Amino acid sequence: MIQLVPRSTASTFWQIATPVMAVLATMIAGGILFAIMGHDPVAAIRTIFWDPLFGPAASYSRPQLLVKAAPLILIASGLAIGFRAGIWNIGAEGQYIIGGITGAAVALAAYPFEGMWIFPAMVIAGAAGGWAWGMIPALLRNWFGASEILVSLMLVYVAQRVAAWMAFGPMKNPEGYGFPGSRNLQQYPAASNPELIEGTGAHWGVVAAAVAVLVTWVLVSRHIRGFHIRAAGSAPRAARFAGVSPATLVAFSLGLSGALAGMAGLFEVSGPAGQITDNLGTGYGFTAIIVAFLGRLHPVGILLAGLLLALTYIGGELAQLTMQLPAATVQVFQGMLLFFLLGFDVLTRFRIQRRGK
Amino acid sequence: MIDPLSIFLLLLSASTPILFAALGELVAERAGILNLGVEGMMIAGALAGFAAAYATGNPFLGFLVAALAGAAISLLYTVLTQLFLANQVASGLALTLFGLGLAAMFGKPFEGVKAPPMPIGPLGINWIVWLGLAMVPAIWWFMNRTRRGLILRAVGENHDAAHALGYDVRATRAAAIAFGGAMAGVGGAFISIATVLQWTEGMTAGAGWIALAIVVFSNWTAFGVLAGAWLFGGVTVLQLRLQAAGVNVPVQLLSMAPYLATIIVLVMISARQKYSRKAGGAAPGSLGNNFHALR
Structure with a gap:
């Protein structure tokens, strides 16, 4: 069994790491969602996170x-x-x-x-x-x-x-x-x-x-x-x-x-x-x-x-x-992002320890 | 002429979504859970219920699916707050934002189709309205006259004491959250299946938030929730009647009435609770606080 032990002060490392992890997890979960809906997950994620900055139409979308x-x-x-x-x-x-x-x-x-x-x-x-x-x-x-x-x-x-x-x-x-x-x-x-x-x-x-x-x-x-x-x-x-x-x-x-x-x-x-x-x-x-x-x-x-x-x-x-893709995709992504962030946040406030030590 | 009986029937119908959602949230709050995700759970129920009713042609099956969908999406909140001990306010907001987005995303194919007709129940009143009315004494009885209800309230009042007595705080709260989700789902489905008769994006229009305010108004009692829901239903019907009568006030201003009424009522009740002798009013002692057992 694992156990959560509260930290006396929030971990600085995890404070920076959890948002990054949340973004990555959102991309993965979003990809799965796109696959279920019958879209190419890799292409969809690239269209959302990469193409606006570096894609073919980037000169329009960057500003x-x-x-x-x-x-x-x-x-x-x-x-x-x-x-x-x-x-x-x-x-x-x-x-x-x-x-x-x-x-x-x-x-x-x-x-x-x-x-x-x-x-x-x-x-x-x-x-x-x-x-x-x-x-x-x-x-x-x-x-x-x-x-x-x-x-x-x-x-x-x-x-x-x-x-x-x-x-x-x-x-x-x-x-x-x-x-x-x-x-x-x-x-x-x-x-x-x-x-x-x-x-x-x-x-x-x-x-x-x-x-x-x-x-x-x-x-x-x-x-x-x-x-x-x-x-x-x-x-x-x-x-x-x-x-x-x-x-x-x-x-x-x-x-x-x-x-x-x-x-x-x-x-x-x-x-x-x-x-x-x-x-x-x-x-x-x-x-x-x-x-x-x-x-x-x-x-x-x-x-x-x-x-x-x-x-x-x-x-x-x-x-x-x-x-x-439906217009509400963005909203779903943003909601997921907040979910993952709040979930991973447990790591900043608690240490994970094996029980019985 | 406006017939008082027909007005009352309209009021019953207008208050039912809020009644279901607020009763569910009442049980959750009595267990110490402040779930701001009511709006998200309602919209999930509104869509899932409508889709099931449309696909099967059976509105009652729609309500069943709506309850399951509401409970299912509330699981996300349970995992965040009970397992990962995330802040309840933030988790509830996340549930609302996610639910609204998810419903908008999967709702597209159901735009513009009509719900199957609801069979009319006794006295010409929808069966689900009857169910909502029956839930009020049922929940009162559960919370005040059963052992499980007592445990639920103990968990909400003081989770450390309840834990020390050997009650499972997390399991109790998980059950209360799921019940709240199912009730919110049914409330949302009432809007799509029985009132509007179709699916439109964002159709709950703040009903979940009004339900949260009504729980405060109720002083955390089941019959208080009924009074609050009827008050809200009355304001809604009045507002629609004034629109139909063509009074010389812009429609947009009239449609603010339910939200303004909610604020006014919330202020009045909060003031009474603030200045009454009993500090903190009737709010459960552990409301909004997460429980973490060190032993």
Whole structure:
């Protein structure tokens, strides 16, 4: 019989090794799944993980990597802060949608004026919208003890309906011949978020994601608030005696992750998506949860994990085109990845020992 | 004119998916398991049940398969949390994301086909609605009047004490998770087989999450779950009635009602539990914590 013996501190080696093992296991299990569905497993895995970077159409798909990774990294950086302290914001998808709407609202109100101030104002409005949407579960938890998990998640469904209402009602393009959806911000230079360097895919969201990684790294490793967050996560009682206020942490981490998600939504609406539509949310907010875990809640890990999951999005689209794999393949892969990661994680926290020694 | 009886029948039907899922989660939570994978297990049941009902032409067989599918997918959660001692919140989220993806992937061939008709039960009410109503006293009786129910609650209140008394914490929890999965599966299948009558991607639309909120609302009692499910069903029916009556409010705003009502109810109940004398409300003592036996 084997037995699990808890480690006094998490193993650094396994902390780095388990995400790698999880990715490999996902490829194997995914291959088996493809074989069952009657596809060539090797070709499918290569299409998803290799071809977007080095395949024949790589010059088109490579810039997409940064476009998809930026929102994931931006959102996950914020989520990881709360997750470290045991505060579960799983409604980032809603904060993303609301940020996109409030940011776009500034642009639509300013139309057709031109001005250097418009885009920065949109970014601030997007962050503020996401912050406000994230503060709802924070305040309801602090004042009434309501679960932030359930409230933040319920608000995703509310936000989706707000987006639909906006697209069909208040924000509908008056020159859109009756079609739902707002004006296209890509055609409004002062409000658009274009590619900054040709061929890289990098827009302002990529810059923001890079800044978010740096800032959260400094916050977690160098700032007293980061210390409080880590303390609250690993020893809540001790943290409280040390003067860490749980309510402040809840408001801080839900507000911060909401603001970052809101910014991600704004960069998407003003850039790749271009307009407010009823399907504004595309699941980045949920995938970012996987990014945060796969990146071990560490800024550098999140950077790498965000790039990897962006790759699965692009590879999934490619596999859909070339191999007729269903669109949901990516979602299944992402779910499997999280399963394997959580499973292998037992190795970081426990030693495996033979019983009877 | 709106006939109160027909409204009540609609309410019963609208509340049944949530009732099943929430009763299953209630049993799991009383065993100390916080499974956030309800939505994933429901969608798995919705698809598997629909596929079986469509293939065999027998809706009841569909519900049976849905229960098995829900229990089967919940095994992943059991392995993660009971064997590998993974965090329950993260594992539940993983189950939901995986279930939604898996159902979307395998559901494609079933889009656009119709479910076989459900035979009508006594008083013109669907048999599965009756089953759901019968489950409420059955679960109450099991938890409060049987030895196994007592053990289940002991495991949920204090797993160390239950272990010291010689009860198998892991086996009890594994059974509770599987039961929760089967119930969520049936609840999901009710949406696809008996309400919408077809399969569409993501058709559970947050019902699993609402079920989780209703367990909190119920104060962890079976009859409380029934009250919560009816409250939710009432809001849903009212919202649909207002849409049909053509009130001057955008449809998108009306359809927010069930989610907003869930938040409001959750806040009210949480506040009562927070400010009542009994610290922590009625939540099981070991809820959400994994058990690791050193001896």
